[in-house]
Amino acid sequence: MEKTTDKNIYTIVFAVIMVAIVGTILAGLFSFTKPLVTKNREIEKQQNILYALGVNENTETSANFVDADDAPVKFENFVNRQIVIQDGEIIENDQAYLIDVKKEKSKAKSDSYSRKLPLFIGEKDGETIYVIPIYGKGLWDDIWAYIGLDKNMVIQGAYFDHKAETPGLGANIKERFFMDDFIGEHLLDDNGNFVGVTVAKGNADPRNDRKEDNKVDAIAGATITGDGVTAMIKSDLALYKPYFDTLKQ
């Protein structure tokens, strides 16, 4: 005789019940944790922006954010202005850090929409620093960064992060040895044209002494992630060039 567990009807009923139970558990847990996760993400954005401003708790080798509990207060203290640039117009918006750069980027693919460009203006040690969030694609998934610039578009701070790059290779873009290389790099060439910064192989400048060559040293084994970094700097930071031009006048 056929075992009960082999019968078709049992199989179907089992599958339905199992899916219902698992679905309920996951959906319940998801909606329960959602507010906490959203809060964590907001704090993380504040920490990222502070990091690019130079407000962090870095040790000799590792990159550390300010404590999550202190982040909202410090964010308030260091970031003086949050603005959104859309169609060349500048709008003050103290929630600008919540703008989803990824969504803006994909919306901007249709010609009728002009992208909202958030910009955070802060002060560190008497210097005004402009922090820009950028978004791009790495090897496996999204990569993004917060870049702190001075008014001449020279990088003062950089924080890179990724969703799912390979640990030990592409994932190293969020290590200090990579991020710190960007500090001091120029985004413009001598004539004031936007060039960006290229993550270059065979740069022959591993110590990154030449700051005006628009190049930083690539990570071995992470070519595609590096190319993604180059591409997102080129495409996203260039959008802010008109704003920086107005600063010079």
Add this chain to the structure above:
Amino acid sequence: MGLLSKKDSKLILDPLADNNPITIQVLGICSALAITAELKASIVMAISVIFVLGAGNVVVSLMRNIIPSKIRIIVQLIIVATLVIIVDLVLKAYAYELSKTLSVFVGLIITNCIIMGRFEAFALGNGPWKSFLDGIGNALGYGVILIIVGFFRELLGSGTLLGVPVLGDPIEKTGLYSIGYENNGFMLLSPMALIVVGLIIWVQRSRNKALIED
């Protein structure tokens, strides 16, 4: 071991050496190649798999008499995926920093063939306690190989261990680098992990001839 009977301790110890999931059963190779470029990632992955395989084996074992055999693979897959997602959600809510480190591994854990392999080969036919031990044992055996491979790849590829430079500074040419030593960038690429695993298999089989197949 007073706590475990001889048979039970065999469940834990066997997969560490003579029945190792990677070197003998040749399971879980994909993740062993993917994430062993540095030691820290290997350790994180080892701990994650110990948790998921231990818990998953118990759940599958408890359900072994009611799982319909026709869809058992799908059911097992759902169990692993659910466990992993629960852990991921809880970490995201209460230990956000840690969850960011682990998020890369979530997909790799679900598709790890050791997990499905142990569900299929052991948990479906044995009680929860035995299955738990088997899960822990196999995950440890997997972890040991991961850590050995990670150790050599990070040491020879980057000259660091857990991110700390141990051979000197390659740019300033101090330590070992002052006498002309260079990091082998090839060690960072996946094929070298396969070669390191191959070397481990070679050493293991030449020490224990019983493992050699005809």
